[in-house]
Amino acid sequence: MNIAHRSSEHDADSPGIVTVDTGFQRPIFDAAYLLVERGRAAFVDCGTQHSIPALLAALDAQGLTPSDVDWLILTHVHLDHAGGAGALMQRLPNARLVVHPRGAPHMIDPSRLVAGATAVYGEEEMARSYGEIVPVPAERVVIAADGHVVDLAGRPLLCVDTPGHARHHLCVWDQRSRGWFTGDTFGLSYREFDSPRGPFVLPTSSPVQFEPEPLKASIRALLARDPAWVFLTHYGRVGDVQRLGAELIEQIDAMVSMARQAHAAGGDRHASLTAALADYYAARAAAHGSPLDDAQVRAALAIDVELNAQGLAVWLDRAG
Incomplete structure (x- = not known):
């Protein structure tokens, strides 16, 4: 391609x-x-x-x-x-x-x-x-x-x-x-x-729905x-497409698990969740063989990490 x-x-x-x-x-x-x-x-x-x-x-x-x-x-x-x-x-x-x-x-x-x-x-x-x-x-x-x-x-x-x-x-x-x-x-x-x-693909869970x-x-x-x-x-x-779809579903489950863990841990939920998401996506990008190094991956995905964390938080609060 x-x-x-x-x-x-x-x-x-x-x-x-x-x-x-x-x-x-x-x-x-x-x-x-x-x-x-x-x-x-x-x-x-x-x-x-x-x-x-x-x-x-x-x-x-x-x-x-x-x-x-x-x-x-x-x-x-x-x-x-x-x-x-x-x-x-x-x-x-x-x-x-x-x-x-x-x-x-x-x-x-x-x-x-x-x-x-x-x-x-x-x-x-x-x-x-x-x-x-x-x-x-x-x-x-x-x-x-x-x-x-x-x-x-x-x-x-x-x-x-x-x-x-x-x-x-x-x-x-x-x-x-x-x-x-x-x-x-x-x-x-x-x-x-x-x-x-x-x-390489990742889900977008941006707020608010x-x-x-x-x-x-x-x-x-x-x-x-x-x-x-x-x-x-x-x-x-x-x-x-089939590979990417399977990877998206796997990641959604992982993101939900991270959100619940951050919520259960107490403290600064948003900081914990953004850190966990950034680490997760960086590890996946490295395993994928991305030509970007770790710092470049984190910089490229910084806004998406923030938005995904916000969307997960809205979902958590709504789900109760």
């Missing part, structure tokens, strides 16, 4: 699929996908408002215009996936937005989403990382219940309810490529961790179709 996916690069053996680097936070970190079928197009996820030039450039590179886009499909409404949806829809005159039933209200009226994120990040960081969060007119929103099929010029794209990372999460099955567009359900796989064994048993069930549902590929938002197309 290719180590770096450049904007507007077709994935070999994945017909009509272009990986677009949205530029969120750093290169090769946050992807959207452009699907092209008989002169019509769909985006899966879109990054932030700042990502719009890259998305439009990807269209142009395929000889398409914004009016050729029929669909913007969101895997879920976390801002690194969907923050630019409203602003992008203003540029796509014929497109409709496809979103999980639980996510649709937040796209039509994003005020609660904005308020929550602003409380965490502050106004300055919100503007820097995400730009303006623009509402999507209700009449342009298509609610995708489990089993909803999007028709892209005769190419069916099946939307499947996949809770666990978030309750408003769906994944998209493309029979043509035998690939899933997985958002965050199938975890994170950063290309700099690739080794001769292939891609992480639920381990639903997430494992969602992963098993994805594996049941025996996909050739998964198309990750973080980052790019990866194969060896």
Whole structure:
């Protein structure tokens, strides 16, 4: 597989699929996908408002215009996936937005989403990382219940309810490529961790709706179709899907065990859990043969360790 996916690069053996680097936070970190079928197009996820030039450039590179886009499909409404949806829809005159039933209200009226994120990040960081969060007119929103099929010029794209990372999460099955567009359900796989064994993967349990048993069930549902590929938002197309799925389920169980141990031990639960997670992922990366050394692994995963620890803590407190 290719180590770096450049904007507007077709994935070999994945017909009509272009990986677009949205530029969120750093290169090769946050992807959207452009699907092209008989002169019509769909985006899966879109990054932030700042990502719009890259998305439009990807269209142009395929000889398409914004009016050729029929669909913007969101895997879920976390801002690194969907923050630019409203602003992008203003540029796509014929497109409709496809979103999980639980996510649709937040796209039509994003005020609660904005308020929550602003409380965490502050106004300055919100503007820097995400730009303006623009509402999507209700009449342009298509609610995708489990089993909803999007028709892209005769190419069916099946939307499947996949809770666990978030309750408003769906994944998209493309029979043509035998690939899933997985958002965050199938975890994170950063290309700099690739080794001769292939891609390295870890789950994302970021706050606030992480639920381990639903997430494992969602992963098993994805594996049941025996996909050739998964198309990750973080980052790019990866194969060896059955191995990765098994590793994700193993890690979710280990993360839950670490969270419970940190809770039972008392003291600074968050500090104990972040230390345990960092050690665990570093050991797995070393066993995988990652080209990064221990310090580089810990630095690359520092934000994910923090978010995973927070999500596990929210789940612990909710579970009681």
